[in-house]
Amino acid sequence: MTLRSAVTLSVEAVSHAYPALPVLDGITLTIPAGQVTVLVGPSGCGKSTLLAILGGMLHPSAGQVRMAGPVAADCLNPLTYVFQDFALLPWRSVAGNISLVLEGSRLSRAARQARIAEVLALTGLAPFAAAWPKQLSGGMRQRLGIARALAVRPAVLLMDEPLSALDAQTRALLLEEFSDLIARSGVTTVYVTHTLSEAVRLGQQIVVLSRRPGRIREIVRLDRPLTGRRAADPDLLATEAHLWDLIRADAADADRELDLA
Numbered sequence: 001m002t003l004r005s006a007v008t009l010s011v012e013a014v015s016h017a018y019p020a021l022p023v024l025d026g027i028t029l030t031i032p033a034g035q036v037t038v039l040v041g042p043s044g045c046g047k048s049t050l051l052a053i054l055g056g057m058l059h060p061s062a063g064q065v066r067m068a069g070p071v072a073a074d075c076l077n078p079l080t081y082v083f084q085d086f087a088l089l090p091w092r093s094v095a096g097n098i099s100l101v102l103e104g105s106r107l108s109r110a111a112r113q114a115r116i117a118e119v120l121a122l123t124g125l126a127p128f129a130a131a132w133p134k135q136l137s138g139g140m141r142q143r144l145g146i147a148r149a150l151a152v153r154p155a156v157l158l159m160d161e162p163l164s165a166l167d168a169q170t171r172a173l174l175l176e177e178f179s180d181l182i183a184r185s186g187v188t189t190v191y192v193t194h195t196l197s198e199a200v201r202l203g204q205q206i207v208v209l210s211r212r213p214g215r216i217r218e219i220v221r222l223d224r225p226l227t228g229r230r231a232a233d234p235d236l237l238a239t240e241a242h243l244w245d246l247i248r249a250d251a252a253d254a255d256r257e258l259d260l261a
Contacts, residue, residue, distance in 0.1 A: 006069040006070050006155075007069040007071060007078070008031060008068045008069050009030070009054055009065060009067055009068075009156065010031075010066040010067075011028060011054070011063070011065050012028060012065070013026055013062065013063040013064075014062065014063035014064070014065065015061050015063055015213075016049055016058070016062075021212075022212070022213035023046040023213055024046040024049060024214045025213040027050060027214070027215070029216065031156075031188060031190060032188070032205065033069055034186045034187070035188065035189070035204040036182055036189040036202050036203055037190050037191070037204070037205045037206075037207060038191045038202060038203035038205070040194070040199050040206060040208055041210065041217075041250070042210075042250040042251040042253070044212045045209040045210060045211055045212055045214040046209060046213065047214070048161075049214075050209075051158055051160055051190060051192050053065060054079075054158060055156075055158045071155045072155065074153050075152065075153045076101070076102070076105050076107075076152040076153065077101070079155070079156050079158060080149045080157055081149070081158045081159075081160065082146060082149045082157065082162050083145070083160055084164050085165065086144070086165075088133040088141060089133070090133050092133075093129065093132060094120070094130070094131050094136070095116050095120065097144060098115075098116045098120070098144070098147055098148045098151050099112060099116055101152050102152070115151050116151065118151075119147040119150045120147060122150065122181065122184075123143045123150075123177075123181070124143065124177075125140065125143055125147055128140065138165065138166045142163070142166065143174070145162070146162075150187075156187070156188045156189070156190065157182075157188070158189075158190050159189065159190070159191045160192050161192055162191075163175065163193075163198065164193075164194070164195075171195075171198075175201050175202070178202060179202055183225065183226040191203070196240045200222065200229075200236040200239045201229050201231070201236065202226065203220075203222055204221070205219060205220075205221055205222075206239075206243065208243060211250035217246055222236075222239060
């Protein structure tokens with residue numbers, strides 16, 4: 001399976017405020033085609049809000065987001081989300097949960113079955129096609145969320161802290177799988193995380209936001225292949241330390257702010 005997205009997102013002077021609460025301020029950013037952009041920053045800095053704006057779920061108070069580049073003919077949903085809570089239907093099997101996003105499309109039954117088989121194989125879930133979500137581990141449920149997202153062959157994959165609900169060992173295993181999956185698919189990806197080790201393992205462009213209202217503090221580039229990145233890599237550890245230096249003071253302020261709320 002090779003998606004190789006050619007779609008770029010351009011964020012132009014985006015600001016957003018909820019009633020009496022400014023969340024984002026003047027965000028200008030390019031999301032490169034076929035790469036992984038990771039959003040990091042202290043709690044409440046607007047990472048998930050920016051992701052919702054990128055996905056068209058939220059209209060910004062100011063500014064705009066432009067999508068450029070051709071969307072593949074076999075793409076059923078250009079902007080596709082993967083959430084941390086899996087959002088699986090318990091009364092549908094593994095294959096049935098994937099089928100859900102293909103129903104009502106122009107695809108023939110045979111084409112739908114082919115896509116289901118393809119993403120099951122890609123995510124290692126083929127032996128569990130007939131299982132129910134309640135029978136799956138947390139890691140397998142998140143693999144199913146990824147499989148369902150990839151079944152529509154998205155132009156842009158939007159991932160909102162997809163590993164945060166999992167235990168540490170499962171996160172470590174899935175992190176390796178995610179990097180391989182994303183590298184093979186080549187889909188333009190925006191990934192939100194609080195965990196800096198995830199950011200350096202997955203990110204090719206890491207956008208560091210300041211505390212609320214979120215502004216871009218720095219953009220860090222990691223121009224190396226996604227595959228083969230390891231947690232103990234000295235360069236990645238150095239980048240992780242740099243990211244923490246950038247957000248440490250803001251994170252402390254945000255924590256005190258949350259405590260007083």
